[in-house]
Amino acid sequence: MTHPDVIVIGGGLAGASTAFAIAQRGGNVLLVESAPGLCERASGNRFGLLTPYIATRSSPLERLYSAGYSWTQSLLKSSFAINSGFIGCGAIQLPSTKRFATLLQEELPLIGASDIRRASARECSDISGISCGQGGFVIPSAGFVSPVSFMKSLLLSVGEKVSVRCATAVTSIEREDSHWSVTCSDNSKFYATSVVVCGAFESNNLAPCSWLPLEPIRGQTVCARSSDCSSSLRTVLCFGGYLTPAVDGEHLLGAHYRHDDENQEPSDGDTDEILKAASRALPSLAFSRSHVASARVCFRTSTIDRVPYIGSLPNFGEMKREAETYRSGTNIREKVRLRQYQELYVNVGHGSRGLLTCPLGGEIIARLIHNEPLDSLQAAATLCEPARVPHRLLTTHM
Numbered sequence: 001m002t003h004p005d006v007i008v009i010g011g012g013l014a015g016a017s018t019a020f021a022i023a024q025r026g027g028n029v030l031l032v033e034s035a036p037g038l039c040e041r042a043s044g045n046r047f048g049l050l051t052p053y054i055a056t057r058s059s060p061l062e063r064l065y066s067a068g069y070s071w072t073q074s075l076l077k078s079s080f081a082i083n084s085g086f087i088g089c090g091a092i093q094l095p096s097t098k099r100f101a102t103l104l105q106e107e108l109p110l111i112g113a114s115d116i117r118r119a120s121a122r123e124c125s126d127i128s129g130i131s132c133g134q135g136g137f138v139i140p141s142a143g144f145v146s147p148v149s150f151m152k153s154l155l156l157s158v159g160e161k162v163s164v165r166c167a168t169a170v171t172s173i174e175r176e177d178s179h180w181s182v183t184c185s186d187n188s189k190f191y192a193t194s195v196v197v198c199g200a201f202e203s204n205n206l207a208p209c210s211w212l213p214l215e216p217i218r219g220q221t222v223c224a225r226s227s228d229c230s231s232s233l234r235t236v237l238c239f240g241g242y243l244t245p246a247v248d249g250e251h252l253l254g255a256h257y258r259h260d261d262e263n264q265e266p267s268d269g270d271t272d273e274i275l276k277a278a279s280r281a282l283p284s285l286a287f288s289r290s291h292v293a294s295a296r297v298c299f300r301t302s303t304i305d306r307v308p309y310i311g312s313l314p315n316f317g318e319m320k321r322e323a324e325t326y327r328s329g330t331n332i333r334e335k336v337r338l339r340q341y342q343e344l345y346v347n348v349g350h351g352s353r354g355l356l357t358c359p360l361g362g363e364i365i366a367r368l369i370h371n372e373p374l375d376s377l378q379a380a381a382t383l384c385e386p387a388r389v390p391h392r393l394l395t396t397h398m
């Protein structure tokens, strides 16, 4: 595809679902990924959980996650994701934090998904198939999916509308007249009307995105061989960490969460912590090192306020230059008007809930590019607008 309409940079959950949403509308997309294959970084875990954000009171974040949960669920049920391999086994959330313990005691209706309910310890044990020892929240619609199978099924459904180029890093994006030019590590160059950057924290390597506050957060997961006791697990269990039912004789256990740690290799210490957390919450399982089949490290991307950046990219450089012409004490929010690049978008910063927010982000970007109304996605789109960031940075720096 020499002249795509849109170039999407990054082939994880965000990039692949954005390419899908654009192609669904007839756009020709070039998807460029630096790794040898799709979904090999944060999106490369064996499975990701699709579980809702449980709450009793509505908030902007709760509304974003609820919209994302419904959106991903509807995609998984659609004909576009026939071979996604989603395992809709349901999930049980045990009250691992003070917030969950409070929600469990409250009598207010639960929100986040239409089918969440409180359940006794006995019910949780009966549903999950193993002894839970305490009551919790049951979510029958939840489950888990291999992100790479999910994304490949979406891309398969749009055929040649998306051309995938792996093992190719984008090194620069520049505006040339009315087009964007994208240069890659093998010196190939492509032109398109629109570009969507979905490179997670590495988006900072591309000049127009270098200012976006993005933080990599290390995470480790463990695949553990099932035992006689654990093989009877029927639902996902969340207890601070999480445990999936066994698939091909192995459970996925996760996930470690650590700032300021660049170690790309799994560590025995983190493996032990993950196993200990599971054994503390579910003593009957008693996982030990002898169960461990493999461990994997990857990095989430966090943002300034833990809300993803989805939408048009502000031209921070121009805004900063203008801000520097004013005396200190000037009201920057009033004086410096928002400037945005034309037809340059981002879908990044999905933290620990990319399965909820990446496909929703892709749909929002596709609607923006195609000038379609956002309708029910308007609130999520407004919350995630990258436009919220520049003034915040300028006021802090002045």
Ligand SMILES: Cc1cc2nc3c(=O)[nH]c(=O)nc-3n(C[C@H](O)[C@H](O)[C@H](O)COP(=O)(O)OP(=O)(O)OC[C@H]3O[C@@H](n4cnc5c(N)ncnc54)[C@H](O)[C@@H]3O)c2cc1C
Residues within 6 Å of the ligand: 009, 010, 011, 012, 013, 014, 015, 032, 033, 034, 035, 039, 040, 041, 042, 043, 044, 045, 047, 048, 049, 050, 168, 169, 170, 171, 198, 199, 200, 202, 203, 205, 217, 218, 219, 220, 221, 254, 255, 256, 298, 299, 300, 301, 347, 348, 349, 350, 351, 352, 353, 354, 355, 356, 358
């Ligand atoms: C341990 C762990 C467990 C998790 N568990 C869950 C879970 O259970 N449920 C859930 O919903 N979420 C989970 N998440 C979060 C979820 O995995 C992420 O939010 C999601 O994968 C982010 O997708 P992404 O496409 O933004 O990032 P990535 O998957 O990292 O994709 C970004 C891609 O961009 C590519 N790229 C970057 N720069 C360039 C460039 N210049 N040129 C070309 N390509 C480039 C990278 O190679 C990469 O493949 C977990 C995360 C971690 C770390």
